[in-house]
Amino acid sequence: MKKRGTLDIIQQRPIARNIFEITCSGDLVQEMQEPGQFLHVKIDQYDDLLLRRPISICDVNLDKNEMKMIYRAEGEGTTRLSGKKPEATLDILGPLGHGFPVEEAKPGESVLLVGGGIGVPPLYYLGKELLKKDVHVTTILGFQSKQDVFYEEEFAELGPVYVATVDGSYGTKGFVTDAIDEKHASFDVLYSCGPTPMLASLTERYREKRVFLSLEERMGCGIGACFACVCHVESDPEGTVYRKVCTDGPVFPVGEVVL
Amino acid sequence: MKKRGTLDIIQQRPIARNIFEITCSGDLVQEMQEPGQFLHVKIDQYDDLLLRRPISICDVNLDKNEMKMIYRAEGEGTTRLSGKKPEATLDILGPLGHGFPVEEAKPGESVLLVGGGIGVPPLYYLGKELLKKDVHVTTILGFQSKQDVFYEEEFAELGPVYVATVDGSYGTKGFVTDAIDEKHASFDVLYSCGPTPMLASLTERYREKRVFLSLEERMGCGIGACFACVCHVESDPEGTVYRKVCTDGPVFPVGEVVL
Amino acid sequence: MSRLQVKIPGLTMKNPIMPASGCFGFGKEYAEFYDLSELGAIAIKATTAEPRFGNATPRVAETKSGMLNAIGLQNPGLQAVIQNELPRLANYDVPILANVAGSEMEDYIEVAEAISKVENVHALELNISCPNVKKGGIAFGTIPEVAAELTREVKRVSSVPVYVKLSPNIADIVTMAKAVEAAGADGLSMINTLLGSRIDIRTRKPILANQYGGLSGPAIKPVAIRMIHQVSQAVEIPIIGMGGVQTIEDVIEFMLAGASAVAVGTANFVDPTICPTLIQKLPAMLDELGVDSVEELIGGSWRETCSIR
Amino acid sequence: MSRLQVKIPGLTMKNPIMPASGCFGFGKEYAEFYDLSELGAIAIKATTAEPRFGNATPRVAETKSGMLNAIGLQNPGLQAVIQNELPRLANYDVPILANVAGSEMEDYIEVAEAISKVENVHALELNISCPNVKKGGIAFGTIPEVAAELTREVKRVSSVPVYVKLSPNIADIVTMAKAVEAAGADGLSMINTLLGSRIDIRTRKPILANQYGGLSGPAIKPVAIRMIHQVSQAVEIPIIGMGGVQTIEDVIEFMLAGASAVAVGTANFVDPTICPTLIQKLPAMLDELGVDSVEELIGGSWRETCSIR
Numbered sequence A, B: 001m002k003k004r005g006t007l008d009i010i011q012q013r014p015i016a017r018n019i020f021e022i023t024c025s026g027d028l029v030q031e032m033q034e035p036g037q038f039l040h041v042k043i044d045q046y047d048d049l050l051l052r053r054p055i056s057i058c059d060v061n062l063d064k065n066e067m068k069m070i071y072r073a074e075g076e077g078t079t080r081l082s083g084k085k086p087e088a089t090l091d092i093l094g095p096l097g098h099g100f101p102v103e104e105a106k107p108g109e110s111v112l113l114v115g116g117g118i119g120v121p122p123l124y125y126l127g128k129e130l131l132k133k134d135v136h137v138t139t140i141l142g143f144q145s146k147q148d149v150f151y152e153e154e155f156a157e158l159g160p161v162y163v164a165t166v167d168g169s170y171g172t173k174g175f176v177t178d179a180i181d182e183k184h185a186s187f188d189v190l191y192s193c194g195p196t197p198m199l200a201s202l203t204e205r206y207r208e209k210r211v212f213l214s215l216e217e218r219m220g221c222g223i224g225a226c227f228a229c230v231c232h233v234e235s236d237p238e239g240t241v242y243r244k245v246c247t248d249g250p251v252f253p254v255g256e257v258v259l
Numbered sequence C, D: 001m002s003r004l005q006v007k008i009p010g011l012t013m014k015n016p017i018m019p020a021s022g023c024f025g026f027g028k029e030y031a032e033f034y035d036l037s038e039l040g041a042i043a044i045k046a047t048t049a050e051p052r053f054g055n056a057t058p059r060v061a062e063t064k065s066g067m068l069n070a071i072g073l074q075n076p077g078l079q080a081v082i083q084n085e086l087p088r089l090a091n092y093d094v095p096i097l098a099n100v101a102g103s104e105m106e107d108y109i110e111v112a113e114a115i116s117k118v119e120n121v122h123a124l125e126l127n128i129s130c131p132n133v134k135k136g137g138i139a140f141g142t143i144p145e146v147a148a149e150l151t152r153e154v155k156r157v158s159s160v161p162v163y164v165k166l167s168p169n170i171a172d173i174v175t176m177a178k179a180v181e182a183a184g185a186d187g188l189s190m191i192n193t194l195l196g197s198r199i200d201i202r203t204r205k206p207i208l209a210n211q212y213g214g215l216s217g218p219a220i221k222p223v224a225i226r227m228i229h230q231v232s233q234a235v236e237i238p239i240i241g242m243g244g245v246q247t248i249e250d251v252i253e254f255m256l257a258g259a260s261a262v263a264v265g266t267a268n269f270v271d272p273t274i275c276p277t278l279i280q281k282l283p284a285m286l287d288e289l290g291v292d293s294v295e296e297l298i299g300g301s302w303r304e305t306c307s308i309r
């Protein structure tokens, strides 16, 4: 059975330029056991913003029945979301999709988490779950600029963290790949989420390794019915074989789908 | 200069079946000196309900900078309005239109206020203003049923009040005209607001007297620009002469416009 | 007969509510939310002769009270639909309306003939109006003679009644409706999406990779109501109405306009249980309106004989 | 030249924003809110040869993110407009686009000839597309040959450039646009309203006394953007774009789609100061987009030469 329910907003706070962290509670939290899954969020009951918004699960506390999401107030929906107060309730579809395969990293192995911008959030819950399994976690975070950096300290609790900013105002100047090179970061397994060009350059570098990438695509239903979020597979790049980001993904092994 | 501004909701309370009284404050209140005018209210900032809603001014306290409206939660807009909490702010255009001519009733004369259903509210502010002028005020209120009756006590402070209900569950059984007959209510000036059939039957009875009727019509702009709210005049019932309810009205002398 | 039941050619519906084609896939996903047997019928995703991948992404964009889609008729093709999708749907007690699409007349005929023979397919819905197919497609939906010819050809090979799904991107919907009626259509589905676009002001490009897409949702409801009101008075065949249905009031409005059944499209994406919810609300709404059966509502806005209270 | 200025035939506009015809009367009411000289231009309410009362009320109905209107071209008639309305507007430093309507070709010609001679009328807008006029009217807007003939006739008598206002209730907007361009139109206005309806489920009657009305507002914006995107690539003459404009982003979107100026209709009813507000926001928006002048935006979604950053 697919899940649907509500979450109550407990707290909402700005954590970087246009970036908000929202903490929610509700029974639905008990379903959120797989890092990398997302929620399909109805911003409010008004019809002018018709569709739901996909937002990744960033952190889960099963004991307290609480979870966190982090989002950028960009368009009209996320901007409205950022105005919501703690009493408000969110209509939620999810958790949806296939998340990061935690089991791919064996105890003792080292993992690299590579997050870009608003792709950072789902890696946090993943990192926490990996740590429980005695995996060594290193994190590389990429942002535009110093003002955009968030969750550096939170990731620091999981292991070493290196930040890159495009304008060089903080950490390594350049992209996440520049930080990886500068820090000589090595890994057994790499998990990543972020802008497509970033995922593409990781694919180019590490196609032969154990790498898992979380994709973004505009969605309609979020449950596999509308064919909005489809992508080609590398084995049939022009053909009719496809994957749906909402149900087959959002996480895919490197080289499975065409970016 | 036409007026536009905001009003802060101070209180909102149900006063009869689906009927709400909303109390607001704001500087705009100082403009509300003419009973029978209306406000063009934007329910909220969401685009799905695009248009403003015309709602009559029911009561004004210039000293306290407060005013009241009474409305029936019927369609989507008024239903949303009824959910608004005291901190909320309303975007207002107005006061608009031409209200009841208070000066038509001379000191010592007797006035009959005849209100039907959700047409009752504007008569209250009118009654209070008339009383200040030493006019004798009698009120006839018509409702569907006992559960729909509101403001009987408030009007009782102005003078005698008689209520009619269509189903006879309270007061005179029947229409306001039945109550007028039953109570042998006489008047020098009659002011009325309510459903068109009621206004039509008052017109039929009292065409030759000093009678002023407040009309309702669906509106676009509320300021005279869109020609949504136009009605024919009795002197040219099929012709091109017209009145706009929003600016020439909503109050017209009996016999001026075609109902 | 139950007060919710509606009978139209090929489809004996427990109630007048069905999901609209393309907004319900082949039902699998929604079966995880509720029992599909609750539905009046199911309009499955457009099926073409060969498998289609569809358009490049982004394929959807939101608009005020609406959405644009340019899926491009992605589907696994006739054989896969017959072998995998329809047998699974046969497990439910619900008639299937098979949406048929193609680029050429021959494609339509091939699909129609084969799919109409499948046992749980009770009617066809000829999609002559998908705005997202570049080749052919759209022309069928805008030229009455062409639409009529297609209807005639499909009727000749179909084993079940044929509904023609009309495009709203047309000046004179009545002439189109009459043309396909004269050509033998057993019913009409209306409306498909309006052709629209949105441009991203930062990238300066249309949001949809396909540039244009079909506008659906509450934004288009007034156009749907108007067209159904016009057409239902001009033809004798029944209409499956759709376009922005979200609430039980919308369902009633479509039926009063002249629809005999109502399809729900985009709203499934927002609320996956919208169809059973509407079905459940229908009896109380009939009570409130003082109506004994849904059939009394059909065309109530213009039918003289309708008891208006 | 100011970075906001736009020059199109007949109209030298301080900025690309004007109120749309029928949504601003003859300006008198809005002059109580701001100085009309701030506007790029003013499109006045449709003028017909004789005074018209218009349709019975209700004449408006709300729809999701939109509204229906069936005003029916109420106006005081050619003589009154020339004697009372236009002289008052001459007090402002703003060019007037006179919207011309009629039932017969002769009506249009009569109005066009007379009104185009008035000094502050800088261009005509031929309303061949009002969906609320029963006789004649609509046909002009749906048949390219008829629209072209009307355009030719009006061009012959007009003392100022002529914009033809196109109806979106049509299958092929490009053919229509090219037909009126070939017939001599100096520009296009698009889009007028989509024909729609709403039914009151309690009275069972259409809400509008006229049954059908024109759908405007944000709901129709995607249709407008699509049509302007198509037409602007197919014709050489400039387009005044409209349909659901509410925000400064909408203004940019219309210009990127291919509009040279942008008209604001329904939004005036919600916010009477919307036009000056948009004008005021424009410079900061240009800065944000890194654009020197509004003219750089025109057709930016398809023009190769446009510097995309």
Ligand SMILES: Cc1cc2nc3c(=O)[nH]c(=O)nc-3n(C[C@H](O)[C@H](O)[C@H](O)COP(=O)(O)OP(=O)(O)OC[C@H]3O[C@@H](n4cnc5c(N)ncnc54)[C@H](O)[C@@H]3O)c2cc1C
Binding pocket: A038, A051, A052, A053, A054, A055, A056, A057, A069, A070, A071, A072, A073, A074, A075, A076, A077, A078, A079, A118, A121, A122, A215, A216, A217, A218, A219, A250, C061, C062
């Ligand atoms: C699986 C997945 C996980 C995501 N997780 C996060 C997250 O944790 N934090 C975060 O800030 N963002 C996340 N996003 C992106 C997020 O969905 C968009 O930023 C958001 O939908 C924008 O909505 P809006 O109303 O602000 O923008 P608008 O432009 O008003 O949105 C209009 C429409 O476009 C869609 N849309 C616009 N941008 C995007 C986008 N980049 N991706 C998908 N749909 C888009 C919206 O969902 C909506 O349907 C995720 C996207 C996906 C697909």
Ligand SMILES: Cc1cc2nc3c(=O)[nH]c(=O)nc-3n(C[C@H](O)[C@H](O)[C@H](O)COP(=O)(O)OP(=O)(O)OC[C@H]3O[C@@H](n4cnc5c(N)ncnc54)[C@H](O)[C@@H]3O)c2cc1C
Binding pocket: B038, B051, B052, B053, B054, B055, B056, B057, B069, B070, B071, B072, B073, B074, B075, B076, B077, B078, B079, B118, B121, B122, B215, B216, B217, B218, B219, B250, D061, D062
């Ligand atoms: C001058 C004037 C004064 C009014 N004063 C009051 C008052 O004091 N209290 C009160 O309860 N009602 C009053 N009304 C009626 C009130 O405007 C409508 O009840 C209200 O607009 C309904 O809005 P809705 O969103 O609930 O209905 P919806 O049906 O969702 O409204 C849809 C659209 O139709 C319009 N509309 C619907 N019904 C009416 C109506 N009866 N009259 C005018 N427009 C309508 C709405 O304004 C909106 O544009 C007044 C109307 C006018 C013209």
Ligand SMILES: Cc1cc2nc3c(=O)[nH]c(=O)nc-3n(C[C@H](O)[C@H](O)[C@H](O)COP(=O)(O)O)c2cc1C
Binding pocket: A220, A226, C020, C021, C022, C023, C045, C046, C069, C071, C073, C099, C127, C130, C165, C191, C192, C193, C214, C215, C216, C217, C218, C220, C242, C243, C244, C245, C263, C264, C265, C266, C267
């Ligand atoms: C994502 C999507 C895909 C669609 N695919 C099809 C299709 O394959 N065949 C078809 O006839 N209509 C298709 N439609 C149109 C719908 O069936 C329906 O006619 C239209 O969306 C209007 O209804 P709505 O406003 O309730 O969505 C599609 C609509 C959407 C939104």
Ligand SMILES: Cc1cc2nc3c(=O)[nH]c(=O)nc-3n(C[C@H](O)[C@H](O)[C@H](O)COP(=O)(O)O)c2cc1C
Binding pocket: B220, B226, D020, D021, D022, D023, D045, D046, D069, D071, D073, D099, D127, D130, D165, D191, D192, D193, D214, D215, D216, D217, D218, D220, D242, D243, D244, D245, D263, D264, D265, D266, D267
């Ligand atoms: C109440 C109303 C009256 C209108 N009257 C006219 C008119 O007289 N002539 C005309 O060409 N267009 C008329 N229109 C159409 C508008 O000019 C405009 O083309 C359309 O409303 C789309 O823009 P919008 O969505 O910004 O309103 C009218 C629109 C409305 C809402």
Ligand code: FES
Binding pocket: A218, A219, A220, A221, A222, A223, A224, A225, A226, A227, A228, A229, A230, A244, A245, A246, A247
């Ligand atoms: S969003 Fe509908 S199939 Fe993925």
Ligand code: FES
Binding pocket: B218, B219, B220, B221, B222, B223, B224, B225, B226, B227, B228, B229, B230, B244, B245, B246, B247
């Ligand atoms: S409501 Fe626009 S003229 Fe009266």
